[in-house]
Amino acid sequence: MAVDIEEAVKDWVDSPPHVYVKLKKTLEDPRSSFKEFSSIIGNDPALSARLLKIVNSAFYGLESEVETVTHALGIIGTEQLTQLVLATSVTKQFSGIPENLVSMDLFWRHSIACGVTAKIIADWIGERNLENYYLAGMLHDIGSLIIFKKFPVEAEKVLTRCRDKKECLFDVEREIFGSSHAKVGGKLLEGWGLPMSLCEPVYFHHRPNKAKDYPLVTKIIHVADSIVDEMNLGSSGEAIANSVSPKILDELGFDELPIVKFENQITDQYYSAMSVFL
Ligand SMILES: [Fe+2]
Ligand SMILES: [Fe+2]
Structure with missing residues (x-):
């Protein structure tokens, strides 16, 4: 392609x-x-x-x-x-994205859920400027919208393969397009002049170890993305959740993916954020 x-x-x-x-x-x-x-x-x-x-x-x-x-x-x-x-x-x-690929409503639900979850984890860790975590989570998959809009036919093939073979979107995109929604999203935000504290987590949310200057927020987005996929909150078109390495969990202070730990808080804030952001 x-x-x-x-x-x-x-x-x-x-x-x-x-x-x-x-x-x-x-x-x-x-x-x-x-x-x-x-x-x-x-x-x-x-x-x-x-x-x-x-x-x-x-x-x-x-x-x-x-x-x-x-x-x-x-x-x-x-x-x-x-x-x-x-x-x-x-x-x-981002309106007018072909709904046959991913429903916009589900897409933003996934994004908001990731933002809320990232903010909750960052707060638990004792971080400040929680909006940066919310925003990085909210924008992490924005590159996908650009791909869906510009290349709907190719995007559909990629999404179908991910669904049928239970493969990770990021890996299939890299194989087929030689690039990914993470890179496209990062480039967009950098082009808009957003701070690197937002661009870097978007660039590396599927490969958090690559983050140089903002490893903490990048790891948190990676983990939050996986949690919301496991909790089935919205959908970005991804067929499977990120598998988070035990090392990253350990670095953030968890011994397992903290779903049970934050589930109630995530659900509460997710519904409240949805009512105001969507
Ligand atoms: Fe992603
Ligand atoms: Fe995602």
Whole structure:
């Protein structure tokens, strides 16, 4: 199959989520103020409403009700809010993907479940900046959407083979395309100018030992991906769960895949995140 899946990234790199890009520019300008952030977000009423819903949900667990975007900025900060804008915008960005390959609803459920699970594991380990874990989980398979959209016929063959032979998508893609959804996704996010703390876990979520600068978040995404596949939360088209090596589990402080340990927490946060992100 002579298709270059990495080429497909070009079509998407030029159209990053619009509001996110503006916020990021504002974030990088030391002279910018809260007021500028709120007015960029305020220009998109649907986005403002979604953000307030997220900030007031169990996802944040705040005690008092947040009623305005400015108030939300004061509580969770400009950087975190910018990341949330990205999380909520990408689901809108990728519409029109052929539903015969993977249902979009199931795909985002898988992504949200992985984000929530990564955040729970990171919290248990004592990490800060949990949004980075959520976002890396939410975006880890985004390369697949580009492949589905650009090469639906080839993608269907790959998915069918994975299902029939119970093979790992990443391995079959590498055999057939010479590249993978992990690499395509990583390139997309890098092209959008996202920090390497997000790009690296996406690049290496199937081979976490390759991560150089962000091994912890990469390993956590790898483990979270496997947990949500075992728990059957959504689907990215993958026929089998990642098999996680005992070494990686040990490095994170587990003696087995921590499904039982986190199951209740994952289920609670998954349903609450779905109600606000989808
Ligand atoms: Fe994947
Ligand atoms: Fe996945």
